[in-house]
Amino acid sequence: NAGVTQTPKFQVLKTGQSMTLQCAQDMNHNSMYWYRQDPGMGLRLIYYSASEGTTDKGEVPNGYNVSRLNKREFSLRLESAAPSQTSVYFCASSEWAGRENIQYFGAGTRLSVL
Amino acid sequence: GDSVTQMEGPVTLSEEAFLTINCTYTATGYPSLFWYVQYPGEGLQLLLKATKADDKGSNKGFEATYRKETTSFHLEKGSVQVSDSAVYFCALSDPTQKLVFGQGTRLTINP
Numbered sequence: 001n002a003g004v005t006q007t008p009k010f011q012v013l014k015t016g017q018s019m020t021l022q023c024a025q026d027m028n029h030n031s032m033y034w035y036r037q038d039p040g041m042g043l044r045l046i047y048y049s050a051s052e053g054t055t056d057k058g059e060v061p062n063g064y065n066v067s068r069l070n071k072r073e074f075s076l077r078l079e080s081a082a083p084s085q086t087s088v089y090f091c092a093s094s095e096w097a098g099r100e101n102i103q104y105f106g107a108g109t110r111l112s113v114l
Numbered sequence: 115g116d117s118v119t120q121m122e123g124p125v126t127l128s129e130e131a132f133l134t135i136n137c138t139y140t141a142t143g144y145p146s147l148f149w150y151v152q153y154p155g156e157g158l159q160l161l162l163k164a165t166k167a168d169d170k171g172s173n174k175g176f177e178a179t180y181r182k183e184t185t186s187f188h189l190e191k192g193s194v195q196v197s198d199s200a201v202y203f204c205a206l207s208d209p210t211q212k213l214v215f216g217q218g219t220r221l222t223i224n225p
Contacts, residue, residue: 004157031211033212040217040218041217042118042203042215042216042217042218043158043203043213043215044215045212045213048212058212090157090158092157092158096211100146100163100165101146101207101211101212101213102148102160102163103158103160103213104159104160105157105158105159106157107155107156107157108156108157
């Protein structure tokens with residue numbers, strides 16, 4: 001009953017360091033998403049992948065890269081972390097069914113960049 | 115582009131009070147509407163949804179009705195409990211089936 005699993009749960013980086021956030025889902029969903037959550041701003045879409053082998057930019061893609069490794073896994077990479085990237089990151093997955101696109105979320109990664 | 119506006123928080127109520135969290139939207143198409151809830155330390159989870167005008171979504175005592183004429187999807191509950199303390203997000207699905215979220219409303223229920 002895992003659903004969407006994100007690792008790590010917490011991370012502290014220094015400015016300029018790189019890291020990869022991992023996400024895996026076991027629901028056989030085609031679509032996967034990465035969001036960032038900042039106080040007072042809701043969730044903003046960074047990148048998404050409508051299906052295995054495709055990725056597209058969302059609202060705030062600058063400073064990030066993604067890889068859809070296979071149908072289960074979708075990773076987010078920060079090549080050179082900046083303090084502005086301090087945030088909580090959520091991965092989600094979904095399967096479109098007509099007018100219903102219910103997304104299932106992981107528990108999040110809390111990232112601090114010093 | 116499409117957008118969602120929620121009432122500003124935080125909202126603090128006493129147990130058994132009536133809850134309303136306002137949500138209005140702007141959309142070029144005919145979106146589906148959602149309420150998601152985020153409990154402390156967790157990810158978001160779907161609370162309820164509505165896919166067409168006049169539909170009423172309901173779950174765990176919460177309700178919201180899709181009002182196309184007022185472009186609204188207000189969340190209501192008749193008697194809140196301490197366990198309802200969370201952050202609530204209104205969202206719509208845009209024409210490309212991505213979700214657009216409101217800024218979230220933090221709800222605290224005091225015993």
